[in-house]
Amino acid sequence: MNESDERVERLVRRAIGPLAGAELKRDLWPRMQARLDPPPVRVPWWDWALAAAVVLCLVAFPAVIPAVLYQL
Amino acid sequence: MTETAVDILEQFAGGDAVAFEELFRQYQGQVYGWIVRIVRDPAAAEDLTVETFWRIHRARARFDPRCGFGPWARRIATNLAVGHLGARRTETEFSDDAPPARARTSPPDPALTAEVRRKVAEAFGKLPAKLRAAATLAMIEETPYDEIGAALGISVGAVKSRVFRATRLLRKSLIGAGVEP
Numbered sequence: 001m002n003e004s005d006e007r008v009e010r011l012v013r014r015a016i017g018p019l020a021g022a023e024l025k026r027d028l029w030p031r032m033q034a035r036l037d038p039p040p041v042r043v044p045w046w047d048w049a050l051a052a053a054v055v056l057c058l059v060a061f062p063a064v065i066p067a068v069l070y071q072l
Numbered sequence: 073m074t075e076t077a078v079d080i081l082e083q084f085a086g087g088d089a090v091a092f093e094e095l096f097r098q099y100q101g102q103v104y105g106w107i108v109r110i111v112r113d114p115a116a117a118e119d120l121t122v123e124t125f126w127r128i129h130r131a132r133a134r135f136d137p138r139c140g141f142g143p144w145a146r147r148i149a150t151n152l153a154v155g156h157l158g159a160r161r162t163e164t165e166f167s168d169d170a171p172p173a174r175a176r177t178s179p180p181d182p183a184l185t186a187e188v189r190r191k192v193a194e195a196f197g198k199l200p201a202k203l204r205a206a207a208t209l210a211m212i213e214e215t216p217y218d219e220i221g222a223a224l225g226i227s228v229g230a231v232k233s234r235v236f237r238a239t240r241l242l243r244k245s246l247i248g249a250g251v252e253p
Contacts, residue, residue: 004243004253005236005239005240005243007253008239008242008243008246008253009211009239011184011188011192011246011251011253012192012196012207012211012212012242013211013212014183014184015184015188015189015192015193016189016192016193016196016212017212018109018212018213018214019108019109019112019213022104022105022108022109023101023104023105024100024101024104024105024118024121025114027097027100028096028100028104028118028121028122029093029096029097029100031118031122032096032122032125032126035122035126036089036126036129
Protein backbone atom coordinates (compact mmCIF):
# COMPACT_ATOMS: atom_id res chain seq x y z
CA MET A 1 0.00 0.00 0.00
CA ASN A 2 1.45 3.34 -1.01
CA GLU A 3 1.39 6.68 0.78
CA SER A 4 -1.65 7.88 -1.17
CA ASP A 5 -3.69 4.80 -0.18
CA GLU A 6 -2.68 5.26 3.44
CA ARG A 7 -3.88 8.87 3.29
CA VAL A 8 -7.28 7.66 2.04
CA GLU A 9 -7.46 5.14 4.89
CA ARG A 10 -6.56 7.77 7.46
CA LEU A 11 -9.13 10.19 6.05
CA VAL A 12 -11.87 7.54 6.17
CA ARG A 13 -10.95 6.65 9.74
CA ARG A 14 -11.02 10.32 10.78
CA ALA A 15 -14.30 11.02 9.00
CA ILE A 16 -16.16 7.86 10.05
CA GLY A 17 -15.29 6.74 13.54
CA PRO A 18 -15.61 3.14 14.72
CA LEU A 19 -18.88 2.19 16.38
CA ALA A 20 -19.11 3.37 19.95
CA GLY A 21 -21.99 1.15 21.05
CA ALA A 22 -22.14 -2.20 19.31
CA GLU A 23 -23.78 -4.02 22.19
CA LEU A 24 -27.28 -5.43 21.96
CA LYS A 25 -29.76 -3.35 23.95
CA ARG A 26 -32.51 -5.97 24.35
CA ASP A 27 -33.16 -9.67 24.26
CA LEU A 28 -34.15 -10.79 20.75
CA TRP A 29 -35.40 -14.21 21.85
CA PRO A 30 -39.12 -13.19 21.85
CA ARG A 31 -38.76 -12.13 18.20
CA MET A 32 -36.92 -15.32 17.38
CA GLN A 33 -39.59 -17.36 19.09
CA ALA A 34 -42.31 -15.60 17.10
CA ARG A 35 -40.40 -16.47 13.94
CA LEU A 36 -40.03 -20.11 14.97
CA ASP A 37 -43.63 -20.68 16.02
CA PRO A 38 -45.88 -21.11 13.01
CA PRO A 39 -48.89 -18.79 13.10
CA PRO A 40 -52.10 -20.51 14.27
CA VAL A 41 -54.26 -21.82 11.45
CA ARG A 42 -57.32 -19.58 11.10
CA VAL A 43 -60.29 -20.98 9.28
CA PRO A 44 -62.40 -18.24 7.66
CA TRP A 45 -66.03 -18.06 8.79
CA TRP A 46 -67.37 -18.95 5.35
CA ASP A 47 -65.49 -22.27 5.48
CA TRP A 48 -67.24 -23.07 8.74
CA ALA A 49 -70.57 -22.01 7.19
CA LEU A 50 -69.95 -24.23 4.18
CA ALA A 51 -69.06 -27.20 6.38
CA ALA A 52 -72.19 -26.62 8.48
CA ALA A 53 -74.35 -26.45 5.34
CA VAL A 54 -72.91 -29.74 4.07
CA VAL A 55 -73.52 -31.43 7.44
CA LEU A 56 -77.10 -30.07 7.54
CA CYS A 57 -77.75 -31.35 4.01
CA LEU A 58 -76.45 -34.78 4.91
CA VAL A 59 -78.56 -34.88 8.08
CA ALA A 60 -81.67 -33.64 6.25
CA PHE A 61 -81.22 -35.89 3.21
CA PRO A 62 -79.32 -39.03 4.32
CA ALA A 63 -80.25 -40.74 1.06
CA VAL A 64 -77.75 -38.58 -0.82
CA ILE A 65 -74.80 -39.91 1.26
CA PRO A 66 -74.17 -42.96 -0.99
CA ALA A 67 -74.38 -40.71 -4.06
CA VAL A 68 -71.88 -38.27 -2.55
CA LEU A 69 -69.54 -41.10 -1.56
CA TYR A 70 -69.81 -42.53 -5.06
CA GLN A 71 -68.68 -39.17 -6.51
CA LEU A 72 -65.60 -38.99 -4.23
CA MET B 73 -14.57 -26.50 24.22
CA THR B 74 -16.06 -27.93 27.42
CA GLU B 75 -18.02 -31.17 27.46
CA THR B 76 -21.23 -29.29 28.26
CA ALA B 77 -20.70 -26.97 25.29
CA VAL B 78 -20.17 -29.93 22.97
CA ASP B 79 -23.30 -31.56 24.37
CA ILE B 80 -25.34 -28.43 23.66
CA LEU B 81 -24.00 -28.26 20.11
CA GLU B 82 -24.81 -31.90 19.50
CA GLN B 83 -28.28 -31.47 20.95
CA PHE B 84 -28.81 -28.42 18.73
CA ALA B 85 -27.67 -30.34 15.64
CA GLY B 86 -30.14 -33.04 16.63
CA GLY B 87 -32.97 -30.50 16.62
CA ASP B 88 -33.30 -29.82 20.36
CA ALA B 89 -35.25 -26.56 20.84
CA VAL B 90 -33.88 -25.91 24.35
CA ALA B 91 -30.29 -26.20 23.07
CA PHE B 92 -31.11 -23.75 20.28
CA GLU B 93 -32.50 -21.25 22.78
CA GLU B 94 -29.41 -21.59 24.92
CA LEU B 95 -27.16 -20.99 21.91
CA PHE B 96 -29.31 -18.04 20.82
CA ARG B 97 -29.03 -16.40 24.23
CA GLN B 98 -25.31 -17.07 24.36
CA TYR B 99 -24.47 -15.77 20.89
CA GLN B 100 -27.09 -13.13 20.03
CA GLY B 101 -24.93 -10.31 21.40
CA GLN B 102 -21.86 -11.39 19.47
CA VAL B 103 -23.79 -11.87 16.24
CA TYR B 104 -25.54 -8.51 16.62
CA GLY B 105 -22.25 -6.76 17.46
CA TRP B 106 -20.64 -8.15 14.33
CA ILE B 107 -23.55 -7.28 12.05
CA VAL B 108 -23.98 -3.74 13.38
CA ARG B 109 -20.30 -3.05 12.71
CA ILE B 110 -20.91 -3.88 9.06
CA VAL B 111 -24.35 -2.36 8.44
CA ARG B 112 -24.07 0.53 10.98
CA ASP B 113 -27.81 0.48 11.61
CA PRO B 114 -29.05 -0.98 14.93
CA ALA B 115 -32.60 -1.68 13.74
CA ALA B 116 -31.40 -3.48 10.60
CA ALA B 117 -28.79 -5.32 12.68
CA GLU B 118 -31.52 -6.63 15.00
CA ASP B 119 -33.55 -7.87 12.04
CA LEU B 120 -30.48 -9.48 10.50
CA THR B 121 -29.56 -11.12 13.81
CA VAL B 122 -32.96 -12.81 13.98
CA GLU B 123 -32.66 -13.77 10.31
CA THR B 124 -29.20 -15.21 10.96
CA PHE B 125 -30.50 -17.45 13.74
CA TRP B 126 -33.49 -18.41 11.62
CA ARG B 127 -31.13 -19.64 8.90
CA ILE B 128 -28.98 -21.35 11.52
CA HIS B 129 -32.07 -23.11 12.82
CA ARG B 130 -33.09 -24.25 9.33
CA ALA B 131 -29.57 -25.49 8.55
CA ARG B 132 -29.01 -27.23 11.91
CA ALA B 133 -28.88 -30.69 10.32
CA ARG B 134 -25.80 -29.62 8.31
CA PHE B 135 -24.03 -28.19 11.36
CA ASP B 136 -20.87 -29.98 12.46
CA PRO B 137 -20.45 -29.52 16.25
CA ARG B 138 -16.67 -30.04 15.96
CA CYS B 139 -16.32 -26.82 13.92
CA GLY B 140 -17.76 -24.53 16.60
CA PHE B 141 -20.92 -22.47 16.59
CA GLY B 142 -19.41 -18.95 16.70
CA PRO B 143 -17.51 -19.02 13.39
CA TRP B 144 -20.45 -20.66 11.62
CA ALA B 145 -22.89 -18.07 12.95
CA ARG B 146 -20.54 -15.23 12.05
CA ARG B 147 -20.18 -16.50 8.49
CA ILE B 148 -23.95 -16.63 7.99
CA ALA B 149 -24.33 -13.22 9.64
CA THR B 150 -21.69 -11.71 7.37
CA ASN B 151 -23.36 -13.05 4.23
CA LEU B 152 -26.65 -11.53 5.32
CA ALA B 153 -25.03 -8.21 6.24
CA VAL B 154 -23.27 -7.99 2.88
CA GLY B 155 -26.57 -8.78 1.16
CA HIS B 156 -28.21 -6.01 3.16
CA LEU B 157 -25.51 -3.54 2.12
CA GLY B 158 -25.99 -4.55 -1.49
CA ALA B 159 -29.70 -3.87 -1.25
CA ARG B 160 -29.11 -0.44 0.28
CA ARG B 161 -25.99 0.54 -1.61
CA THR B 162 -27.19 3.90 -2.82
CA GLU B 163 -28.05 5.15 0.65
CA THR B 164 -25.57 7.20 2.63
CA GLU B 165 -25.28 5.07 5.74
CA PHE B 166 -22.59 7.19 7.34
CA SER B 167 -24.13 10.55 6.58
CA ASP B 168 -24.30 13.27 9.25
CA ASP B 169 -27.91 13.79 8.16
CA ALA B 170 -28.75 10.19 9.00
CA PRO B 171 -31.77 9.59 11.26
CA PRO B 172 -31.17 9.10 15.00
CA ALA B 173 -31.68 5.33 14.73
CA ARG B 174 -28.21 5.04 13.21
CA ALA B 175 -25.49 3.47 15.32
CA ARG B 176 -23.43 5.75 17.50
CA THR B 177 -19.89 6.17 16.25
CA SER B 178 -16.88 7.60 17.97
CA PRO B 179 -16.76 11.38 17.48
CA PRO B 180 -15.21 12.21 14.12
CA ASP B 181 -12.08 14.31 13.89
CA PRO B 182 -13.17 17.93 14.60
CA ALA B 183 -10.48 19.16 12.26
CA LEU B 184 -12.48 17.78 9.34
CA THR B 185 -15.32 19.93 8.07
CA ALA B 186 -18.85 18.54 7.95
CA GLU B 187 -18.67 18.84 4.17
CA VAL B 188 -15.61 16.59 3.94
CA ARG B 189 -17.16 14.05 6.32
CA ARG B 190 -20.31 14.00 4.22
CA LYS B 191 -18.35 13.48 1.02
CA VAL B 192 -16.30 10.68 2.55
CA ALA B 193 -19.51 9.03 3.82
CA GLU B 194 -21.11 9.33 0.39
CA ALA B 195 -18.05 7.89 -1.33
CA PHE B 196 -18.03 5.02 1.17
CA GLY B 197 -21.73 4.40 0.65
CA LYS B 198 -21.20 4.03 -3.09
CA LEU B 199 -18.71 1.17 -2.73
CA PRO B 200 -19.89 -2.27 -3.88
CA ALA B 201 -21.25 -4.24 -0.92
CA LYS B 202 -18.43 -6.80 -0.71
CA LEU B 203 -15.73 -4.12 -0.84
CA ARG B 204 -17.63 -1.95 1.58
CA ALA B 205 -17.98 -4.71 4.16
CA ALA B 206 -14.27 -5.54 3.97
CA ALA B 207 -13.29 -1.85 4.05
CA THR B 208 -15.60 -1.07 6.99
CA LEU B 209 -14.18 -3.89 9.06
CA ALA B 210 -10.56 -3.29 8.09
CA MET B 211 -10.29 0.48 7.76
CA ILE B 212 -12.84 1.76 10.27
CA GLU B 213 -13.22 -1.01 12.83
CA GLU B 214 -9.58 -2.13 12.46
CA THR B 215 -10.55 -5.79 12.64
CA PRO B 216 -7.66 -8.22 11.96
CA TYR B 217 -7.58 -9.42 8.34
CA ASP B 218 -7.70 -13.10 9.28
CA GLU B 219 -10.90 -12.50 11.27
CA ILE B 220 -12.46 -10.67 8.31
CA GLY B 221 -11.36 -13.44 5.94
CA ALA B 222 -12.89 -16.15 8.13
CA ALA B 223 -16.19 -14.26 8.33
CA LEU B 224 -16.33 -13.56 4.59
CA GLY B 225 -15.13 -17.06 3.70
CA ILE B 226 -12.12 -15.74 1.78
CA SER B 227 -8.34 -15.75 2.25
CA VAL B 228 -6.37 -12.98 3.93
CA GLY B 229 -4.95 -12.15 0.49
CA ALA B 230 -8.45 -11.72 -0.88
CA VAL B 231 -9.35 -9.42 2.04
CA LYS B 232 -6.29 -7.28 1.32
CA SER B 233 -7.28 -7.19 -2.33
CA ARG B 234 -10.81 -6.01 -1.48
CA VAL B 235 -9.51 -3.33 0.87
CA PHE B 236 -7.03 -2.22 -1.77
CA ARG B 237 -9.75 -1.99 -4.43
CA ALA B 238 -12.03 -0.15 -2.02
CA THR B 239 -9.26 2.35 -1.26
CA ARG B 240 -8.65 2.99 -4.94
CA LEU B 241 -12.37 3.49 -5.62
CA LEU B 242 -12.66 5.79 -2.61
CA ARG B 243 -9.74 7.89 -3.75
CA LYS B 244 -11.26 8.22 -7.22
CA SER B 245 -14.68 9.19 -5.78
CA LEU B 246 -13.15 11.67 -3.35
CA ILE B 247 -11.06 13.34 -6.04
CA GLY B 248 -14.20 13.50 -8.19
CA ALA B 249 -16.03 15.17 -5.28
CA GLY B 250 -13.24 17.71 -4.87
CA VAL B 251 -11.67 16.18 -1.75
CA GLU B 252 -7.93 15.63 -1.94
CA PRO B 253 -7.07 12.74 0.40
